[in-house]
Amino acid sequence: MPDTSHAQRSSEQPVPFRGGGFKPQTRRGIGLLVFVLLLGLAELGTRQGGISALTLPKPSDVIQTLIEFYKSGQLTLNLLPSLSRLAIGAALGASLGIGVGLLIGLFSFVRAGLVPLIAAIFPIPKIALLPLFVIWFGIDEGSKYALIAFGTFTPTVVATYGAVDNVDRTLIRMGQSFGLTWFSIVRKIVLPGAMPGILSGLRISLAIAIILLVAAEMLGAEYGIGAYILQAGSLYDLDRLFAGVVILSVLGVLVSSAVGRVEKRVLSWRV
Amino acid sequence: MEIRLNAVGHRYEAVEVLSDITLTIPAHKITCIIGPSGCGKSTLLRFMGGLEKPSSGDVLQLGTAPEGSLNALTYIFQDFALLPWRTVEDNISLVLEDHRLPTEKTKAIIENVLARTKLSDFAKALPKQLSGGMKQRVAIARALAVNPAVLLMDEPLSALDSQTRDLLMEDLVSLWTRTPFTAVYVTHNLQEAVRLGHQIVVLSRRPGQIHQVVTIDTPLDQRIASNPDLQNKHDHLWQLMRDEARAADAELLHA
Numbered sequence: 001m002p003d004t005s006h007a008q009r010s011s012e013q014p015v016p017f018r019g020g021g022f023k024p025q026t027r028r029g030i031g032l033l034v035f036v037l038l039l040g041l042a043e044l045g046t047r048q049g050g051i052s053a054l055t056l057p058k059p060s061d062v063i064q065t066l067i068e069f070y071k072s073g074q075l076t077l078n079l080l081p082s083l084s085r086l087a088i089g090a091a092l093g094a095s096l097g098i099g100v101g102l103l104i105g106l107f108s109f110v111r112a113g114l115v116p117l118i119a120a121i122f123p124i125p126k127i128a129l130l131p132l133f134v135i136w137f138g139i140d141e142g143s144k145y146a147l148i149a150f151g152t153f154t155p156t157v158v159a160t161y162g163a164v165d166n167v168d169r170t171l172i173r174m175g176q177s178f179g180l181t182w183f184s185i186v187r188k189i190v191l192p193g194a195m196p197g198i199l200s201g202l203r204i205s206l207a208i209a210i211i212l213l214v215a216a217e218m219l220g221a222e223y224g225i226g227a228y229i230l231q232a233g234s235l236y237d238l239d240r241l242f243a244g245v246v247i248l249s250v251l252g253v254l255v256s257s258a259v260g261r262v263e264k265r266v267l268s269w270r271v
Numbered sequence: 272m273e274i275r276l277n278a279v280g281h282r283y284e285a286v287e288v289l290s291d292i293t294l295t296i297p298a299h300k301i302t303c304i305i306g307p308s309g310c311g312k313s314t315l316l317r318f319m320g321g322l323e324k325p326s327s328g329d330v331l332q333l334g335t336a337p338e339g340s341l342n343a344l345t346y347i348f349q350d351f352a353l354l355p356w357r358t359v360e361d362n363i364s365l366v367l368e369d370h371r372l373p374t375e376k377t378k379a380i381i382e383n384v385l386a387r388t389k390l391s392d393f394a395k396a397l398p399k400q401l402s403g404g405m406k407q408r409v410a411i412a413r414a415l416a417v418n419p420a421v422l423l424m425d426e427p428l429s430a431l432d433s434q435t436r437d438l439l440m441e442d443l444v445s446l447w448t449r450t451p452f453t454a455v456y457v458t459h460n461l462q463e464a465v466r467l468g469h470q471i472v473v474l475s476r477r478p479g480q481i482h483q484v485v486t487i488d489t490p491l492d493q494r495i496a497s498n499p500d501l502q503n504k505h506d507h508l509w510q511l512m513r514d515e516a517r518a519a520d521a522e523l524l525h526a
Contacts, residue, residue, distance in 0.1 A: 174352035177320055178366040178417065179342050188365060192356045269356040271399045 057238040065239040066246065074228075079247070082213060082225045085141065086251075089148025089216075090209040097153045097205070098198060101160020105194070106186065111161070118157050126151040127215045134219070144216040151212040152205040159201020160194065167193035196270065199263050206255045210248060225251075272334045272343060272420035272453065273298050274319050279328035280478075281314060287478040288314055292328070294472060294481065296421065299451040301491075303464040305512065306474030306482075307519035312457045313425050315479070319455060320344040320423045336420040341370050345419035349426040351406040353398045353413075360385070360394040363413045384412040387446065404435035408442070415446075422454040428463060440466050444491045461512065465505045466494055473511050476519035483511055 039059045045051035046058040069075045103110045104118075126147055133143040133150075167190050175185040217226025225247055232240035274296040281289040288311040296302050296319070304312045317323040318330050321344065336343035353362050363381050372380075385391045388408045398406055407427060414422060428436040440463065446452075458464055464471050465487065473482040487494075487504055494501055 170348060170350055170352050171354060173322060174346070174348060175365075177322055177342075177344075177346040178413075179369070180366070181369055184369050188368075189354065192354070195356075267356075269397050269399065271355070 053238075057242050061239045062242045062246065065243045069240075069243055075247075078223050078225055078228050081221070081223045082217065085144050085148060085216065085224070086209055086213050089145045089213070090152050090206055092145060093149035093152030093209070094156050094202060094205060096149070097156025098160050100153075101157040101198075102164060102186075102191075102194075104157065104161040105164025106190070115161075118154060122154045122158065126212060130215065130219055139220045143219075144213075144221070147216045148209050148212045152209045155205040155208060156198075156201055159204070160198050163194035163197025163201070164190060166197060196263075196267055199259060199266070203256060203259045206259065207252060210252055210255065214248065272332060272336055274421060274455070275331045275333055276315075276318070277329040277331065279315070279318060279325045279330060281311065281318075281325045281327070289325070290478040290480050292479070292481060294484075296453065296455055297470065298334075298453050300469040301447065301454045301456055301467050302470045302472060303456045303458060303468030304472045304474060305458055305461065305464045305508070306479060307476050307512065307516040308459060309519060310474045310476050310515075311479035312459075312474055315474075316346075316423050316425050316455060316457050319421075320346055322346075337418070340418045340420050342366065342417035343420040345414045345417055345422055347407075347410050347414050347422060347424045347427045349429050351398075351403075351410045351430070353406055353409055355398050358395050358397055359390060359401075359409050359412075362398070362409060363416050366413055366417055380416050384415045387415060388412040388442070402435070403431045404439055407431065407439060411442075411446075420453060422452055424454060424456045426458055427456070429458070429460070436463070443467060444494075448492050461505060461508055465501055465508065467491065471508065473508065476515045482515070 042051070042056055043059045046053065046056060066075075100114065104114055105111075129150070130143070130147055133146045137143040137146045171189050171193060172185060175189050180188070213224075214226035214229065217224035218230045221227040225244055229241055229244035229248075232238075232244060276292050276294045279289060279292040280287070292315065304315060306312050314323065318325050321330075332343070354365065357365060360381050363384060364377060367377050367380060381394070382391070385394055388411055390405070390408055390412055393401065393405065393409075398409070401409065407430075410427075428439055431439065444467070447454075456463070456467055468487060469491075471485045471487065473485065474480065475482045485504060485508060487501070489498065489500060496502075
């Protein structure tokens with residue numbers, strides 16, 4: 001068929017490329033650029049008078065406030081109590097949550113008994129219980145720890161038993177077939193296998209812990225980032241309000257990147 | 272050590288999976304179990320290692336495990352079942368840790384089995400760095416580490432490409448030739464059965480029953496593809512399996 005081959009050759013062209021895309025790629029600096037652009041826009045707007053000082057504070061003023069806040073020693077005075085509340089409350093809630101989550105994942109009886117209970121307390125806004133916590137644990141640090149711990153507890157439980165459920169059953173079967181003890185199977189197969197799920201649950205519960213930290217400090221705290229924001233808000237001091245919010249944001253980013261670093265270290269075995 | 276199955280039958284609720292299986296697994300021989308998919312051959316293997324209980328009949332082990340055997344009935348799984356967070360040597364030490372052996376002894380065992388499976392250079396590698404064939408060699412090394420009386424292999428080569436499969440079959444043959452071990456080898460691959468089996472048990476489609484037991488006397492290290500005897504056995508087995516496989520296939524479609 002010489003005719004057709006000739007016809008094909010005359011209309012020879014590259015096959016159109018239709019692949020690619022739909023794959024997240026790292027683009028360095030873009031995140032920072034968005035930040036800088038937004039701040040620049042706000043700065044420009046407030047300087048030009050397009051945005052009134054009551055709508056949005058000048059970003060440069062907020063930075064100025066932050067610097068003064070640090071220089072006067074007020075930052076450490078407010079940050080240290082907040083950090084210790086966050087650390088103690090979150091550590092309590094997360095460790096209890098991982099423990100209970102493991103028990104639910106391992107024992108059908110515990111699962112049958114506790115899963116409905118967890119489902120019942122998960123949607124309760126923990127802030128609503130703050131007055132109750134004050135009565136139970138006192139107006140001092142106790143109620144603040146309790147609120148943060150309670151708030152981190154439920155998401156950690158749910159993430160942990162989900163992670164235990166998702167551990168590869170063939171690995172457990174393998175452990176049994178080699179006569180490993182029950183305790184060995186839990187410690188060497190179930191726990192490391194559940195680690196990815198537990199850590200991604202921790203990411204969420206720690207963010208919730210920061211939210212609850214502020215809520216806890218809005219009630220009867222002399223010092224703390226939450227108290228500072230509340231005070232600034234009631235005086236309508238937007239510079240200080242935003243300074244506090246920036247500190248919380250930075251805290252959130254730091255916690256998230258810390259979890260990311262732990263993940264990288266503990267889960268280096270992942271494909 | 273031998274394993275004997277006495278009139279073993281099994282059903283999952285209404286479905287009868289296995290029926291009246293009576294079979295002896297002789298010591299120091301490789302017994303292959305072949306049959307169409309869904310005939311219950313893997314279930315049978317789980318009975319032999321005590322991972323599942325049959326609904327009727329008995330599974331017996333005859334004789335005692337040899338001195339120094341840490342886990343008499345030891346599996347090798349199709350999907351390797353290596354812990355991805357442990358290195359090659361730690362995957363092997365996993366199955367030794369509960370026995371509280373002296374540290375030097377553990378080390379010596381690990382070195383020995385890695386050498387036997389030609390993995391000594393990869394002791395510190397993580398499973399994600401290994402090819403499928405190497406992963407299965409790690410699983411074989413792990414099984415050898417507990418000095419088993421019977422190796423229970425559940426389609427150990429099915430997840431591998433055909434070249435790797437041939438290489439690993441050679442490895443298994445040379446391992447067996449050096450020290451003959453007792454093994455039950457479940458597969459759906461006739462070539463593997465003819466290459467490795469001293470005794471080949473052909474199961475029928477569901478409910479799985481023993482269709483025929485074929486023995487091959489040619490020594491493992493002399494089984495070359497051009498051997499006419501082997502070819503005859505192969506053709507005979509294929510005749511047995513073909514109709515079953517076809518019927519099983521049609522059954523699945525109608526289910």
